[in-house]
Amino acid sequence: MNDNFLRALLKKPVDRTPIWLMRQAGRYLPEYCETRKRAGDFLSLCKSPDLACEVTLQPLARYDLDAAILFSDILTVPDAMGLGLYFETGEGPRFERPLREEWAINNLTAPDPYDHLGYVMDAVRTIRRALDNRVPLIGFSGSPYTLACYMVEGGGSKDFRHIKTMLYARPDLLHRILDVTSDAVIAYLNAQIECGAQAVMLFDTWGGSLSDAAYVEFSLAYLQKIVAGLHKTWNGGKIPSIIFTKGGGLWLEKIAASGCDGVGLDWNVNIADARRRVGDKVALQGNLDPNVLFAPPETIVAEAKKVLTAFALDNTAGNTGHVFNLGHGISQFTPPEHVEALVETVHHFHF
Amino acid sequence: MNDNFLRALLKKPVDRTPIWLMRQAGRYLPEYCETRKRAGDFLSLCKSPDLACEVTLQPLARYDLDAAILFSDILTVPDAMGLGLYFETGEGPRFERPLREEWAINNLTAPDPYDHLGYVMDAVRTIRRALDNRVPLIGFSGSPYTLACYMVEGGGSKDFRHIKTMLYARPDLLHRILDVTSDAVIAYLNAQIECGAQAVMLFDTWGGSLSDAAYVEFSLAYLQKIVAGLHKTWNGGKIPSIIFTKGGGLWLEKIAASGCDGVGLDWNVNIADARRRVGDKVALQGNLDPNVLFAPPETIVAEAKKVLTAFALDNTAGNTGHVFNLGHGISQFTPPEHVEALVETVHHFHF
DSSP: OOOHHHHHHTTOOOSSOOBOOTTOSSTTSHHHHHHHHHHSSHHHHHHOHHHHHHHHHHHHHHSOOSOEEOOOOTTHHHIIIIIOEEEETTTEEEESSOSOSHHHHHHOOOOOHHHHSHHHHHHHHHHHHHHTTSSOEEEEEEOHHHHHHHHHHSBOOSSOHHHHHHHHHOHHHHHHHHHHHHHHHHHHHHHHHHHTOSEEEEEETTGGGSOHHHIIIIIIHHHHHHHHHSOSEETTEEOOEEEEETTOGGGHHHHHTTTOSEEEOOTTSOHHHHHHHHTTSSEEEEEEOGGGGGSOHHHHHHHHHHHHHHHHHTOTTSSOSEEEEESSOOOTTOOHHHHHHHHHHHHHOOO | OOOHHHHHHTTOOOSSOOBOOTTOSSTTSHHHHHHHHHHSSHHHHHHOHHHHHHHHHHHHHHSOOSOEEOOOOTTHHHIIIIIOEEEETTTEEEESSOSOSHHHHHHOOOOOHHHHSHHHHHHHHHHHHHHTTSSOEEEEEEOHHHHHHHHHHSBOOSSOHHHHHHHHHOHHHHHHHHHHHHHHHHHHHHHHHHHTOSEEEEEETTGGGSOHHHIIIIIIHHHHHHHHHSOSEETTEEOOEEEEETTOGGGHHHHHTTTOSEEEOOTTSOHHHHHHHHTTSSEEEEEEOGGGGGSOHHHHHHHHHHHHHHHHHTOTTSSOSEEEEESSOOOTTOOHHHHHHHHHHHHHOOO
C-alpha cells in the first residue's frame, strides 16, 4: 500500500509529500455529476453503498492521490438522531425538526451506528474492498459543535443566532446536546474504523465562529473527548486522527494539545508559522487556498511550491509531517485538469 | 466634549472606558426603522443628509455612548466610481456593472469626494453640527480590498471566486483596482475629516478571506498607504485612525505596525492575548460577540466584564487604550433594552 498519508500523519519517513483534497469526490468532476444524477439526489447517493463507493474512487482514477475519503455527509449523525435531514435545491441541508426545545434536547440519544447508520458502515466496507490497499481510506465526522450548529439552527446560518443565544443564555442545554453528540461521534467513528477506515478526520467547520473562550468550552473540549475515545489501533495498525477547525488559526497550540495526530489548516494560516507554533507535536494538513485552482497551471505550481517550501523551512522533523491539502473543500467550479498540475507539483517537490 | 473615545485611541488617560457599537444606528432600533420607512429605501436614507443625521443621533438619544459614527454605506465610493449600486430586497448590495473587464479596470478613476460624494460631506457637516460637541464623530470607509470584493463580485459572495481568480491569475489588474480605490479612499476620508469627522475607521470586512501572504499584499499594503495619506491633525486636533480586519486575528502585529492608532478586534481574539502581542503600540477596539446581546442582561454584564478584565490584565499603559465595542455589527434582532445593560456595565467597570 502507498501509506505515505498514514506515515506523514505519524511523522514517519515518506517517499513523497502525500496529497488528498477535501471534497475530492465532488461536483467539479463530470463523472460525479453523472453518478449523482443516476442516484436521484445527494442523500440517495450517500445512502447507497455502491454509488458512494463509485464516487469515492472517481478522483483516484483521475489523479495520483495518496488517500481516499469516505463519501458521505456530516449530517448523517443528526439525521440518525431523528432530526429529519433533507436538502432543499440550492438551499443546502435542512432539518425538519430543529433542536430548540428543552424536552427534545433531554430526549436526545446517541444512535447505534450499526443499527441507524448501517449504510455508512456498508459504504466503508465496500470502499475498503474496492480500494484493495492501494491507498488508505479516511473516515470522518462533523465535530459536535458543528453538528449542533445545524441541529439548532435547522440548517446553514450566517449569524448562528439561535445556537449562540442558547450558548450564552442556556449553556446547560448546549452542553447536553454536545455531550450526547460526542458520544454519537465516538461510536460512529469507531464503527467506521472497525469496518475499515484507516484514519479519521473531524470537520469543525463552524468552530471558527466562536469566541476564544467559547471555542475551548463548546468545541475543543468535545473534540478532545472524542479523540480520547477513539480506537488508537485496529487490526494491528495505528489509526491517526486529524482535527480541522476552519477559522481556528488562533488556536493551533490548543488543538495540537488535544491528542490528535494531525491538525488541518485553512489558508489564512502561514504554514511555517503554524509549524513554529505547534513544533513537532503533530502533523499538519493543508493549506492551499482552493481558489488558487482557478488560476492557470503555472500559478498553481508556484502557489503549491510556496506552501511546500514554507512547511519545509520550519521542518525540524525531516521530510515528513506534512499532508498536502487545500485549506477548504475544492470548489465545484474547479477545472478538473488544474488538479493534475497540483498533484504532480506536490509529488515531485524536493526539499 | 466627552472625548474619552479620542483619548483612549491616543492612549491618554480616560474617565471611563469609552464604548460605541458598530452599526449602532440600525434596524434593531424601532425609530431607525421608522426613519428608513420615511426615506423610502436604504440608499435614499444614506443620500439624505438630514435623515442620515437623524438616524446617526438616534442611538445617542437612547444610550450614553461615547462616539457617533456617520450613517452611510461602505459602497458609496464604488457607486461614485460609476458601478451603479442598488439594493435587491433581502439580497444585499449589488452593482449594475461589476468590474471584471480589463478596459473597465483601466478606465477606473478616483472620484472627487466633494463633487461625487457631496451628500456624504453634507451629512458629516450636518451631524457634526447637531452633535454640538457632545461626543466625537467617526468617519469611515471600506478598505480597498473589501470594496474590490463587492466591485469584482458584483455583490456579496460566499466564495469570492471572481476576485480570487483575478488575484491569482491577474494580480496586476487587482493591484490597479486597489491602487485607484486607495486614492479614492484617502480623498474620501480626508474630505470627511475636513467636514468634521474627528476619527476615521477602515472596515476591512473581507480581508479575513485571504491567505496570510495575500492579506499583506492585497489588503494591508493598501491600508498602510491610506493611513500614511490621511490628515493626522485637523483644526488643531489629532485625528486617530482605526483599522478593523474581520477575521484578521492572526495578523494583529502586522496591522498594529501599519501606522494606525487603533486596531479593531473581532470576537475570535482573546483581547488579553491581543494586548500581549501588540504591546503598547496601538489602542484596541472590541470585542464582545454581538450574539451575547441575545442573552439575558445578567449574562451580558458577565460577558462584558470578561472582556474588560481580559484587557486590563495585560494593560501596561494604565486605565486607557481600550475602546469597548462589539466584535462585529450589532444584529438587527438585538432587543434594544439589552444594549443599555452593556453600556452601563462598561462605564461602571473599575480596574
